[in-house]
Amino acid sequence: MKTINLIYSLLGLVLVTSCEPAFLLKEQSRKLSDYSSVSYDLPNKLEEISGLEKIGDEFYGFNDSGGAAEIYKFTSKNPIEITQTIKLSNASNVDWEEMAMSDKHLFVGDFGNNLGMRSDLKVYYFPRKNINTSLKEQSVVVDTIEFFYPEQEDYSKQVYNHNFDLESMVYFNEKLHLFTKEWGSFKTKHYTIDLVKGKQPAWLVEDYDLKFLATGTDVIELNDKYARLGMVGYTTDGDVYMMLTDFKSSAKEWLNNPKTIIHLGEAGDVGQVEGIAFIDQDNVCYSAEAITWEDKSRKQNLTCISLK
Template sequence: MSVQLIGQSQSPRKFRLPNELREVSGLVIGSIDSLWWHNDSGNAAELFLTNGKGEIQSTINLSSITNQDWEDLTQDDQGRLFIGDFGDNRRARAQLQVYCYDPEEEKLDSLQFSYPDNLFYDVEAFFWHRDSLHLFTKSQIQRADLTTYHFVVPATPGQHTAELRDSLQLRKRAVTAAAIHPETGQVALLAYYFKFRLGFIPYSAANVYYFTDYPEGHFLKGKMHSRRISLFLATQYESLDFLSAERLLVASEQTVFIKPKAKRIRWKR
């Protein structure tokens, strides 16, 4: 969940993330000075709370679980954080889960899920909406048209089978993060493309896709608007959330040439 809390004058347009968030892959904006983050696979099972400038205020070590492949972070209307441990680049994981952490009560819970017909997907994007978790798959960057599938899982503890809701083909873009504005219902998908030109020159491009005027629960069937946020530089954008109805915060992890950073972008219809 995100709300209209951070105004243009209160949040820097760009800021460097600390070294502790060099592989950032999840973001939730809780309040004007409460931004929740986590890193992806191979890092400790930790949540980081920063202020609006990305300066770490506290670190929560969830030592009872592991970060097998944390890929995205979302929040429900009660302030509980959902951690998506469902990354599966090799399409081989038998156990997929989402952890639910309540920062107020310091309580941790979880749910497990699988896909129908014993299929395997890689997921790096999801958000909470009306007691359900909405997951968007990431295609392997091997061809021009990349498909993202929209699955739905109940946001309750237990073992679930994900329900396939919709799909959408994006031209040379693989989805890495998702968010929904709780008041307007706008949906945003962050997606990028990466390859080596001439076999050794890294090239990337990234867009945010906005969806409005969709049938209830069928976000990918709405009106789609696109905003390009990077071109040429090998920037790996992995997380986003709404700052307001017109602005988002997007963040990228560290690469060989670029430090981890976040920047504010504006949606222009």
């Protein structure tokens, strides 16, 4: 009798430890047409939209290198309109590439580094409570986090041929998580930095053979144990992808889990995709800069898809 009970106990242990929750993503390759989606053109002022976040019923975005040091709030219904401009009064836009947010702060990543030469990588941030939604224009004062990669020794000009470009950032578990855009390897490295002023090293957590250039990232909690990471990017041949993966919230490494890879299309058809924002675990939106690719052109746009 004891032997039988032991067998059933061991069997129950195997079943519990080997089964994952049913909602977790499985390894699969899909295409955009497999899902329901809707796409809207964005105003001309957002022609080079890069970062993307959603707060309440509206989105926040900005333009990348050379754009004004401004964040634009815009509606989520067609036709899309800009409803507020937030000026970062003590910041400049060398190459803004990504936006992230916590419950308390909004973060802007000025760390685009196509040439591999930058030694002034930084993240601006300010309290979300400082946004006065009743104003069409306002200014905010920001604090600054500066960082560097301990692994980078060569700062010479390397046009699209190095592994220290960066366009992806999320806030999670009281840290900022960075995902590199690697022109040399087509991998991505996952780094973390702390929310402290001044200059600090970015600490390497993991690397993953992504096989495309990471241009935007977002994360959403699924429950108290799991979270979902979304990443967008493209290949040098113009194929545009979204990668989704689920990970344990307590895990240090996030990328070595089953993934859903969605082929969004060709750059000439969908634009230069550089922003991503979850609405909830079943709905995600991405933004694209205007682009002319080969014999096709696509205006700047916002596309939302249902993952159900």
